Amino acid sequence: MTRHTTDTGRPSTTTPTPPLTVAKGIDRPGPTVFSTTPMPARTKGTPHVSPTGTPADDQAADPRSGRPTSKDVAKLAGVSQSTVSLVHAGKWPGRVSERTVRAVNEASAALGYRPNQAARHLRLGTTRTVLLVVPALTNPFFGAVHTGASHAAAARDFSVVVYPSPVAAGAERTPVASPFAAAHTALDGVLASSTAVETLSDLLGTAGPGAGLPLVMLDSQPGAGAPTANIAxxxxxxxxxxxxxxxxxxxxxxxxxxxxxxxxxxxxxxxxxxxxxxxxxxxxxxxxxxxxxxxxxxxxxxxxxxxxxxxxxxxxxxxxxxxxxxxxxxxxxxxxxxxxxxxxxxxxxxxxxxxxxxxxxxAHELGEAGMSALLDLLDGRSPDDVSLPAELLLRDSTAPPRA
Amino acid sequence: MTRHTTDTGRPSTTTPTPPLTVAKGIDRPGPTVFSTTPMPARTKGTPHVSPTGTPADDQAADPRSGRPTSKDVAKLAGVSQSTVSLVHAGKWPGRVSERTVRAVNEASAALGYRPNQAARHLRLGTTRTVLLVVPALTNPFFGAVHTGASHAAAARDFSVVVYPSPVAAGAERTPVASPFAAAHTALDGVLASSTAVETLSDLLGTAGPGAGLPLVMLDSQPGAGAPTANIAxxxxxxxxxxxxxxxxxxxxxxxxxxxxxxxxxxxxxxxxxxxxxxxxxxxxxxxxxxxxxxxxxxxxxxxxxxxxxxxxxxxxxxxxxxxxxxxxxxxxxxxxxxxxxxxxxxxxxxxxxxxxxxxxxxAHELGEAGMSALLDLLDGRSPDDVSLPAELLLRDSTAPPRA
DNA sequence: GACGGTCAGTCATACGTATGACGTCGCGGA
DNA sequence: TCCGCGACGTCATACGTATGACTGACCGTC
Structure with a gap:
């Protein structure tokens, strides 16, 4: 039907590729030609969303994905990219004026700006993504674990990816090492059910203390090398x-x-x-x-x-x-x-x-508790092993024995 | 117990922070001091894993995460970072000799090198990650959908993240727009069950043709704006x-x-x-x-x-x-x-x-088919709407009516 | 009038990878 | 002798963001 690689189709008649030589000249560390007249937008007065100076480059330029970047927002708001970043991170206690903040926010909204996650992951060295290793999501128990873990993660702005080892009941368990290692660098931590992994040392080879990746185990013996969350x-x-x-x-x-x-x-x-x-x-x-x-x-x-x-x-x-x-x-x-x-x-x-x-x-609480422990670990704290109470449900299948 | 932020604990007595000024001098575009003697490792003969020239910087340097980068591999193998990248991408039809390939692979293995996903996402403009939107994974049906989708994705080197809208049976459905938008730029596409979203247009606002994100719907009416995968x-x-x-x-x-x-x-x-x-x-x-x-x-x-x-x-x-x-x-x-x-x-x-x-x-096949359609869409192809057969299972709860 | 301080922003750079554009070496043919 | 070419690598750069260092303007003070 439609090719996804094409432009976003926003009706815009501006030049598709603005003259990049200007930006290139600014980026170079050599002769800073334009730095002699700093803050060119300020000469016009207060920063505003409607671009008054340059008439040709107001709409977002699109290098490849068609999505606006912080540079586009900056241009539209008449500020620098750093300011956009500061505003968006909320780090302007005494660095950016209210008026500029408003201008940046308006520009962001106008362009529908979303910060590029890959770039911030690269910059920050963290992906805010953790791996959940469970035997099979077709088991509602682990579905609930996932839901609980996702909620706890979302509350702290983390994402969860699931690696479902095709275990099923009593079948062979897969060594998680190889497929797991592929996504290794895209992860900040691992939350693993012990029933999903071949051996604990298998996991500890790539995750856990000693290896590079924080690890919390579910349904696993406490004190075996990683913090645990269990149900009693x-x-x-x-x-x-x-x-x-x-x-x-x-x-x-x-x-x-x-x-x-x-x-x-x-x-x-x-x-x-x-x-x-x-x-x-x-x-x-x-x-x-x-x-x-x-x-x-x-x-x-x-x-x-x-x-x-x-x-x-x-x-x-x-x-x-x-x-x-x-x-x-x-x-x-x-x-x-x-x-x-x-x-x-x-x-x-x-x-x-x-x-x-x-x-x-x-199960839901188990996922929550395990994820909380993992995120604590990521914050540098040392979570305690947690044990959640199980509830006895007396229904109709038990009675005194016949005499 | 242990802080995850510390070093990997690999026993190594080398200097923790090698003199960065050297690398900086190389990176600068100005006076390329060392370029007068290209391929310094070549003067020694064949590239090899054991470092013979510089005795202080063989072990991987660790800027923050403790993980080796392609630069570290390059240094160890005595080649440039570009070569490492070429080898790792398998793109050396006539660019890299067998011997060098081997040296790079050995160096990679020795350091346990894994390419940084964030960096390649940024560079390539793609994350190889798709979002799966389902009502609740506690429903085994959707657990199976997820498993099928994950398998299809893994076969083409994609990851799946799940956004479980807390719908439950007949409860209110959540507008996916907001939480979904947060991860927007980290996604290449969306696979969504229609029973999980408030309205289709809700999703189409941020995904699908017209918006920036490829979208395939599950259990949804064909021809409503996105390719579909259904069970008959x-x-x-x-x-x-x-x-x-x-x-x-x-x-x-x-x-x-x-x-x-x-x-x-x-x-x-x-x-x-x-x-x-x-x-x-x-x-x-x-x-x-x-x-x-x-x-x-x-x-x-x-x-x-x-x-x-x-x-x-x-x-x-x-x-x-x-x-x-x-x-x-x-x-x-x-x-x-x-x-x-x-x-x-x-x-x-x-x-x-x-x-x-x-x-x-x-359900499993539904997940597989939907994911395949989405990945086809990502490849620029136009997937057909697919419909999977449902099987009638005659068991014991039906019989002719009483006369 | 020179000086210190705050406010409001900008500059430059690094994160790690992928890749088009270049070099360099050696060899074979003219 | 010189040119051309294939084989093998390297160089430089861009992707988009976050942030320490810096700068200009303005204001009050001695």
Whole structure:
């Protein structure tokens, strides 16, 4: 339809390329010819938006992108480029008069001036852009993490780019190093979920202390080389297990995710500690990839064992769905014959029949907290490891065991 | 813990700040002192990585970020900065010898050189970054769109930043203009979902033909000012409705989303056309926000009407969940007493009992196609409007009506 | 009337890369 | 001997912004 490389189409009949030799002569450090008569616009009086002196170069010149630059604004306002920059940065406590500020602002508005980000990035040595590394945005949890992180970043004028490692549930994780390194110099920092990276040292090779790029980890073990932001899922797991034990369950099985990461390891530890606190409790477990069919099969092996459990603690809501399907396949009613719990409070937790008792994870807040920590780090501060509370949601999938 | 602003910590005992006066003298356009003896490294023979001449400035100098520049690589390799640039860009058909190329590559590797993106953005006038505007990434559909778009972008060396307008279901949509304008100059193009923007003209003011920024719309009416990429949901709706009519249903109600957008309007049209093709069919409908509780209430009003429907066609799987809950509340069995269909094939479609007959939407492919169109547009080509097929998934929630 | 101080701006430059315009060397043909 | 040419690199510069150093005018003071 239309070529994007053409001009902006603003109707303008001025000369397309003004005589550059003038500007060139000014730029040269040699003989400053025009410096003998400084502030030529001032001789006319007060700076104003309408150009009175030079009649040929009022509309924005367009080197290539068709966008006006601070030089164009300066010309229109009758001031120098530095003044435009000062005004735009808001740094004129005693350097620029109110009237000039107004003139510059009017000129900027008239031209629709937006500062060129690439130029200021180059000049300032910072890009105000951070990378978010997550397993997959198709997982609503990480979608929420992204949203939270974006909000926190936007509040401090940062942008977020996402590198979604194509991990999926239990699949191979990609070494982030190579694709990540490409954008390396365009980044000020990295916020990475530990479940998205192959190994932590993999990341620490290019980011983190020691390497050049500030790094904050999500869902990662504190004290391992980078500040962390976590959800206290272990507490949730403890509460869940204690809740079941309090209902009287003594044969409690655990359906756990086949993923080697700190978050899942800490769930296991919390479960064990909670169980150990109540004497006479038997446990069993099965490991499974994080998919519904796999979880169903794994749950069936638990239910078909010699001493079937009266309660099934699942590492994740997805696994709980598998437990539901397995229970239905064996004719077990939830919660009368089998109590089931999940973790995550994903969208379908209330779609299940009965509604699932689970632990809600503040994903949005996790993204916010992690991003805040990263931006603090960028400001030179040393953020503390943060841990966000998980909330136990008692719904309808748990009940005392049958006598 | 650690300050990110400090040096990279590479153990190096060289002088931290090499005498800059030398470099300055070279950079000046005035008396080119050293140009009388060109290629000083060549006098030693072949360029090599180990620096033999100057013993003090082999390690990368660090002006501020601690990262080596092409100048550092040039110094180490004994060539000029231009040569480094040529080698790195792969543009040396007859300009650089193999040996020099190797030397440059070795030097780059030794220093861990990465070209500064900000500088090349400035130089090239392009950022290789596009903006993706979606309602919310917490919606897995848009998460998948993002993943597809990212893959297509990465394949052509582009990055994607996301601006998630906090829309949610039926809530107010944000005018994208302001926050979007902030990053304007840092973008090469925009890929926007029509359900994320207030009005199309809102976007067209800053992007699209006429404004400076190439734009491709997702889920938007073709021919409205920007190239589009769509999913043929209308076809899916037709297939769904025809399927129900084929089963014998003659009282078909529609649960529709309270969102004014092209995608939903086209579903309605498709439904009407399909119904009109079969004589003697009665229809009813209810509009509802896109949440489960609202949908449940709306579905109840339909079921409680004077002539209750035997089939309920829902604009979205979320609404179908409401239909399930309403049916359960009225003691209706699905599909024996009531057939239900959805659109979207979201994760819980198979969690429902019975599994939901719906239409799967190729979200990933939509993102890919849209991004491809945008990148074609950036290349100066004129992409066609694309339409992706939606697939009808016949599962267990539909059956012939009771006699 | 010379001097110090404030106000209001400008000047020049650097950030790091990409690239068109030049040199220089060596060799082969006339 | 001289010219032309290909191979190999370098030079200089521009991209647009931010900012330390500087300057001119004006004003009050001794």
């Amino acid at each position: 899922i272990a507490d949730g797991m403890s509460a869940l297990t204690t809740h079941l034990l309090g209902l009287g369950h003594r044969r409690v099985a655990r359906l756990c995710a086949e993923i080697d990461s700190w978050t899942f390891a800490s769930r296991e530890a919390a479960f064990r500690d909670a169980v150990r606190a109540v004497a006479g409790t038997e446990t069993d477990h099965a490991r499974t990839p994080l998919t519904i069919p796999d979880a169903t099969a794994a749950a069936l092996t638990l239910l078909d064992g010699p001493t079937p459990p009266t309660a099934l603690v699942c590492d994740d809501d997805v696994l709980a769905v598998g437990a539901y399907k397995a229970a239905r396949a064996r004719g077990l009613r939830i919660p009368e014959d089998l109590s089931v719990t999940g973790i995550g409070d994903v969208a379908f937790a209330t779609v299940l029949e009965p509604e699932l008792t689970t632990v809600s994870l503040p | 949901i209308a076809d899916g709706m037709s297939a769904l409705t025809t399927h129900l009519l084929g089963l014998g249903h003659r009282r078909v109600a529609r649960l529709c989303a309270e969102i004014d957008s092209w995608t939903f309007a086209s579903r309605e049209a498709a439904f009407r056309d399909a119904v009109r093709a079969v004589a003697g069919t009665e229809t009813d409908h209810a509009r509802t926000p896109l949440t489960i509780p609202d949908a449940t209430a709306a579905a109840l009003t339909l079921l409680d009407g004077p002539t209750p429907p035997t089939a309920l066609v829902c604009d979205d799987d979320v609404l179908a969940v409401g239909a399930y809950k309403a049916a359960r509340a009225r003691g209706l069995r699905i599909p024996e007493d009531l057939s239900v269909t959805g659109i979207g094939d979201v994760a819980f479609a198979t969690v429902l009992e019975p599994e939901l007959t719906t239409v799967s939407l190729p």
